[in-house]
Amino acid sequence: MKQFFCIMLLGILMLSVFACAPSPTMTETSDMIVGIQNQFPDIPKYIKSRTFVFRHQVSNIDTKKFKDAITQSARDYLVSKGYKVIEVEDKTALEDGRADMIVKIVPMDIFKQDGTLGYGFYDRKILEVLIKQPARSYICLDMNLYRKGHRTITRTGRQENFSKLDIKELPDSPEQLTENEKKEMALNLEKNISETVFRVLPMLGL
Numbered sequence: 001m002k003q004f005f006c007i008m009l010l011g012i013l014m015l016s017v018f019a020c021a022p023s024p025t026m027t028e029t030s031d032m033i034v035g036i037q038n039q040f041p042d043i044p045k046y047i048k049s050r051t052f053v054f055r056h057q058v059s060n061i062d063t064k065k066f067k068d069a070i071t072q073s074a075r076d077y078l079v080s081k082g083y084k085v086i087e088v089e090d091k092t093a094l095e096d097g098r099a100d101m102i103v104k105i106v107p108m109d110i111f112k113q114d115g116t117l118g119y120g121f122y123d124r125k126i127l128e129v130l131i132k133q134p135a136r137s138y139i140c141l142d143m144n145l146y147r148k149g150h151r152t153i154t155r156t157g158r159q160e161n162f163s164k165l166d167i168k169e170l171p172d173s174p175e176q177l178t179e180n181e182k183k184e185m186a187l188n189l190e191k192n193i194s195e196t197v198f199r200v201l202p203m204l205g206l
Contacts, residue, residue: 045120
């Protein structure tokens with residue numbers, strides 16, 4: 001019985017020690033620099049599918065803000081965790097000491113949907129009866145984490161997310177969209193990007 005109480009007392013002491021230990025977010029991350037390597041295209045895709053063989057695919061709004069939105073969302077998340085953040089072009093930032101880790105953000109195709117690389121707006125209705133999906137914004141990516149001095153790469157694997165648009169159906173061309181529709185679609189995609197980045201980054205252990 002005495003041995004049991006000794007073990008219990010030791011356990012309580014260990015718990016108190018761990019409870020008083022400094023938070024990794026407040027201490028360890030404050031001196032660590034994370035590089036963001038964003039490989040997404042500048043302009044999202046505009047995809048409208050109507051049959052098994054036809055896919056209308058063009059660029060949408062001619063702006064770089066959507067790629068910037070991915071980088072900014074990643075920056076916001078990492079800074080909130082105590083990291084210092086820089087943008088990098090490649091992994092040389094690990095070799096020259098500019099970064100302790102690099103998060104590489106890689107565009108991917110939607111599962112079994114070639115030609116959808118990265119992000120954009122997607123409307124798929126095939127024979128109306130077989131497949132009738134609402135018009136949506138989408139983002140599909142993989143994140144890879146590289147650490148200085150580590151050979152192992154941490155990968156999230158394909159991660160995709162969809163967000164229903166207010167517009168019922170995409171017209172054949174983005175030029176047919178009204179300015180209000182373009183604005184709503186842009187806000188929808190930006191929100192989708194932010195939510196997805198904040199959901200995926202923790203998978204890397206950050």
